[in-house]
Amino acid sequence: MSILRYTIPNSFTALSLLLGVASIVTTQIGDLELAAWFIVWCGLLDVMDGVSARLLKATSHFGAEFDSMADLVAFGVAPAVLVLNAGLQIGGIEYDTGQFWVLLVAIGVFVLAGAMRLARFNLTSEEVTDGWFKGVPITATGGGLVSSIVLVLIYHEDIASVLPLQLYFPILMFVLALLMVSRIRFPKAKRRANNFINGFQALAIAGIYYCGITKSFPEYLLGMGLFLMIAGIIAGRITRPS
Numbered sequence: 001m002s003i004l005r006y007t008i009p010n011s012f013t014a015l016s017l018l019l020g021v022a023s024i025v026t027t028q029i030g031d032l033e034l035a036a037w038f039i040v041w042c043g044l045l046d047v048m049d050g051v052s053a054r055l056l057k058a059t060s061h062f063g064a065e066f067d068s069m070a071d072l073v074a075f076g077v078a079p080a081v082l083v084l085n086a087g088l089q090i091g092g093i094e095y096d097t098g099q100f101w102v103l104l105v106a107i108g109v110f111v112l113a114g115a116m117r118l119a120r121f122n123l124t125s126e127e128v129t130d131g132w133f134k135g136v137p138i139t140a141t142g143g144g145l146v147s148s149i150v151l152v153l154i155y156h157e158d159i160a161s162v163l164p165l166q167l168y169f170p171i172l173m174f175v176l177a178l179l180m181v182s183r184i185r186f187p188k189a190k191r192r193a194n195n196f197i198n199g200f201q202a203l204a205i206a207g208i209y210y211c212g213i214t215k216s217f218p219e220y221l222l223g224m225g226l227f228l229m230i231a232g233i234i235a236g237r238i239t240r241p242s
Helices: 002-028 032-055 061-089 098-124 138-155 157-162 165-181 195-214 218-238
Strands: 132-134 185-187
Touching: 002 032, 002 061, 032 061, 032 138, 032 195, 061 098, 061 138, 061 165, 098 132, 098 138, 098 165, 138 157, 138 165, 138 218, 185 218, 195 218
Parallel strands: none
Antiparallel strands: 132 185
């Protein structure tokens, strides 16, 4: 029974890792839409991983390290490869040009920042926390924003065609990298004293699961991702550490 308890959350982690690899492979064969949805599904599995570990009291050092490895692939490397290919296929960036190399550097910085963010989290995971992250988590940047942005651009070709994506993509990756390695206080998704916040979190997560499972409404995923990102950063700035 003890082995089974730990196997359940680790199985979610393993599946998330494999879907991250699937996203990279799918991106390379040209199906950016499916590759982006793979990353969204990784996000859904990441939530189930954490919830199941807490409910079953199956947290462990191995699980924490394994989860970080999976997160780096699913929310670091996979989104970086997705953005690189989106720049080529959607943004009109030509290979071996200055724009291509700028984007290549940007995604490299993004992956590096994500790895550093995960390493810092593991070093401080045993410290007593008050429900806040230090720096924006890689799940919010690579999983919550990058995948939904690419999906919206794919679903709305008319918008993508008029945007200077060769400029926006590198800026996006540099900004997200900076947010990850920053010391900004960012709220964790957990039960709070305010019932309104708890209800909003539940509805938001339910909507995200619906969109992910049905592969629909990436606009909702992007809108919710942007709202939670901005609201979380503001909340971290205006509240005081306890």
